[in-house]
Amino acid sequence: xxxxxxxxxxxLFWSIxxxxxxxxVFISHYVRGQDLATGFIQxxxxxxxxxxxxxxxxxxxxxxxxxxxxxxxAPVIYYHWLPWLFGLGVSVLGIDPGGWxxxxxxxxxxxxxxxxxxxxxxxxxxxxxxPGLFLLAMWxxxxxxLTAFVSNWFLEYPLWYQLFRHDPFxxxxxxxxGRNSLFTTEATYHALVVWAWxxxxxxxPWQSVGLIAALAATHPFSGAQHLAILGLxxxxxLATDRRCLGPWLATVSVxxxxxxxxxxxxxxxxxxxxxxxxxxxxxxVPWGSFVxxxxxxxxxAAARCWLDRRRWRPEMTFFLIAAAVSLxxxxxxxxxxxxQPLHFTRGYFWMPLMLLGLPLxxxxxxxxxxxxxxxxxxxxxxxxxxxWLVDNATWLVRMNLRxxxxxxxxxxxxxxxxxxxxxxxxxxxxxxxxxxxDDNYLLGTYTRLDPYVGHIFLCPxxxxxxxxxxxxxxxxxxxxxxxxxxxxxxxxxxxxxxxFSEWPIICENDRLAALRRPR
Numbered sequence: 001x002x003x004x005x006x007x008x009x010x011x012l013f014w015s016i017x018x019x020x021x022x023x024x025v026f027i028s029h030y031v032r033g034q035d036l037a038t039g040f041i042q043x044x045x046x047x048x049x050x051x052x053x054x055x056x057x058x059x060x061x062x063x064x065x066x067x068x069x070x071x072x073x074a075p076v077i078y079y080h081w082l083p084w085l086f087g088l089g090v091s092v093l094g095i096d097p098g099g100w101x102x103x104x105x106x107x108x109x110x111x112x113x114x115x116x117x118x119x120x121x122x123x124x125x126x127x128x129x130x131p132g133l134f135l136l137a138m139w140x141x142x143x144x145x146l147t148a149f150v151s152n153w154f155l156e157y158p159l160w161y162q163l164f165r166h167d168p169f170x171x172x173x174x175x176x177x178g179r180n181s182l183f184t185t186e187a188t189y190h191a192l193v194v195w196a197w198x199x200x201x202x203x204x205p206w207q208s209v210g211l212i213a214a215l216a217a218t219h220p221f222s223g224a225q226h227l228a229i230l231g232l233x234x235x236x237x238l239a240t241d242r243r244c245l246g247p248w249l250a251t252v253s254v255x256x257x258x259x260x261x262x263x264x265x266x267x268x269x270x271x272x273x274x275x276x277x278x279x280x281x282x283x284x285v286p287w288g289s290f291v292x293x294x295x296x297x298x299x300x301a302a303a304r305c306w307l308d309r310r311r312w313r314p315e316m317t318f319f320l321i322a323a324a325v326s327l328x329x330x331x332x333x334x335x336x337x338x339x340q341p342l343h344f345t346r347g348y349f350w351m352p353l354m355l356l357g358l359p360l361x362x363x364x365x366x367x368x369x370x371x372x373x374x375x376x377x378x379x380x381x382x383x384x385x386x387x388w389l390v391d392n393a394t395w396l397v398r399m400n401l402r403x404x405x406x407x408x409x410x411x412x413x414x415x416x417x418x419x420x421x422x423x424x425x426x427x428x429x430x431x432x433x434x435x436x437x438d439d440n441y442l443l444g445t446y447t448r449l450d451p452y453v454g455h456i457f458l459c460p461x462x463x464x465x466x467x468x469x470x471x472x473x474x475x476x477x478x479x480x481x482x483x484x485x486x487x488x489x490x491x492x493x494x495x496x497x498x499x500f501s502e503w504p505i506i507c508e509n510d511r512l513a514a515l516r517r518p519r
Contacts, residue, residue: 039098052087141391300357427486
């Protein structure tokens with residue numbers, strides 16, 4: 001293991017270089033498009049802020065209920081510190097939800113990239129090519145674009161046709177490493193993980209235990225995955241190092257509390273059981289996608305493990321354990337009923353393989369530079385690096401040109417949401433203006449109102465509520481279930497079959513009006 005010798009300003013510089021290409025998606029989110037950018041570049045991101053608001057609005061200051069459960073008896077049973085941080089900024093400090101979410105993401109992204117640099121530095125035998133190898137780890141991908149491009153050529157399709165058709169959910173599951181810096185949540189989780197891995201490599205197990213415990217305290221999937229990795233690693237280490245007994249006992253205790261919370265406490269509540277049944281989705285990684293994503297890093301990892309089998313290093317065992325546990329979880333549908341296997345990708349299988357292979361990549365690069373004329377060596381390395389980076393480069397170009405998953409709204413909706421929030425309006429809200437598709441979902445993120453039609457997977461009876469709302473808009477006949485709605489947001493530019501003459505206007509602008517049900 002190489003001592004850490006790069007100064008922190010240099011590490012910070014390369015960290016910024018590494019994440020700037022990914023942050024270009026945020027820049028394009030704000031500069032293009034007709035509607036107003038929210039700061040949420042993907043659908044799911046907004047509900048984390050809604051969770052955080054509930055901690056301070058319907059919760060107890062530490063825990064929260066499901067923000068899309070409009071029942072007045074919705075149980076306060078969820079305790080996660082990252083949503084608490086979001087809620088603190090929005091509900092207590094009054095910061096714009098999207099702006100605060102991005103600010104936390106920038107800090108987490110820098111910590112993520114900084115830790116990755118230190119980890120790459122720690123596992124390399126020498127500092128030669130260190131910045132370039134770090135960037136390979138942050139920017140590297142698989143063979144998705146190349147495979148699609150070649151198959152398009154053979155099938156005589158347009159060469160650029162659906163280049164990410166084999167990348168699950170069009171690339172949003174981030175099977176490689178650096179792309180995870182795009183999500184504030186994943187950047188935070190990965191920062192914790194990478195610094196925990198650095199603790200393992202540097203022989204500081206208590207650092208690893210503390211960071212993985214923090215991860216387990218805010219995310220169930222990644223928490224379970226990395227408790228298993230660290231627990232198995234410490235169990236192996238116990239055979240030769242009794243000093244690992246304390247960290248092992250601590251990890252087991254955290255795992256016991258984790259399992260007690262998720263498998264004993266939460267299932268007691270009907271509200272959670274209903275949502276949990278929706279979460280249990282068969283989101284798997286098809287074998288074609290699996291091979292396409294991991295073949296390059298797996299090849300270098302296998303070659304390095306074979307070549308260095310007589311020069312084995314302790315961290316190699318850890319990375320093999322991390323890869324093995326992640327592999328089991330990613331393909332657990334082979335043994336168990338699938339519970340979103342995709343949640344266990346996120347680079348947590350890709351990066352251990354990359355770290356195993358990086359010393360070999362360093363040696364091969366050195367041989368090329370030392371054994372060939374400099375122009376030829378540079379040309380070969382540039383070509384190889386281009387193939388290594390083409391997945392992320394192509395994906396970023398596509399997202400910068402058009403991101404169909406981002407959340408945008410209109411200036412009128414944003415203005416009305418801000419008015420409702422400043423007025424501290426509470427209750428159940430429904431947007432009937434038709435200004436933007438996801439305004440009902442965003443209601444819980446930008447106001448204290450609970451959306452009648454919320455997140456697609458977290459709103460109980462969502463499909464039935466959508467149908468009931470549609471019938472109300474078409475016929476004006478109010479279903480008894482709609483009596484739960486306290487506030488409606490209407491457009492001033494269209495007519496409605498319902499009679500809202502008795503509903504007083506609580507706030508408005510030139511396009512929209514918010515009305516409260518008379519009681």
